[in-house]
Amino acid sequence: MSEPKNLVDQNYWDESYRDIDFYIGNNSLTDWLYRNYFNQRNLQNKTVFEVGCYPGTYLVHFGKQNMEVNGxxxxxxMINLNKWLVEQKIKVNKIINDDFFQxxxxxxxDVVCSFGFIEHFKNYExxxxxxxxxxxxNGTLIxxxxxxxxFGQYILHRLxxxxxxKRHNLNAMNPDKWAKLLEDNGFKIIHKGYFGHYDMWFDSDVTGYKILLKEKFLKHIHPRLKKYVKSDSSFFSPFCGVIAEKQ
Incomplete structure (x- = not known):
């Protein structure tokens, strides 16, 4: 492939992860994985490789399916990630501290996966x-x-x-485009779409009048959206994804 066109400097990730605690993820994404993949497969002794695997929040779930994990x-x-996975009684093969593109x-x-990786590149295809x-x-890409x-997520993040x-390529957040690309390259699409109950997280601080506006949103509007917005909505769901098999 050509040189990766990265939207985020590595220093940002190192700083973001500096004090992070390792934990086993439990959210809409893990629900989606179990509903559409784990609960339907016997994955014992299969191998998985996660691209952008730190801090192991989702990789650990593959290990709990008795898979051999790599990332x-x-x-x-990364040494501490390897140690933590072993402490969770996960079968670890290779946890590599290097550039995926090298x-x-x-x-x-048998399985290659990433969770929040491709959207940080201009040349996501x-x-x-x-x-x-x-x-x-016959392996599976997730x-x-x-x-x-x-639309709903975009407006709130814009505000x-x-x-x-700006650290994300919005054009890359399109499972229909991923599916078309994969089908053109010999994959069968098992599942694609938007998923999860409405939720929202912010990685930036606001200033000026937006401080008060954000406080009012979190107090009055955010709880109502969580209560009334339907799941699996292209407007408001926090995630989108694809599961595809290589033919």
């Missing part, structure tokens, strides 16, 4: 195909991103989280 991330502290060991895996290049024949492109919005 790669440029972020420092990976060239010719090993292929090439990034997707790089994922597929390390996948076994990818998700935030749904900042959805209260604009610097973070």
């Amino acid at each position: 790669i991330d440029l972020t420092t502290n 990976l060239n060991d010719h090993v292929k895996y 090439e990034v997707i195909l790089k994922h597929s290049s390390i996948l076994n024949e 990818m998700t991103t935030p749904n900042f492109r959805g 209260f989280d604009k610097p973070n919005l």
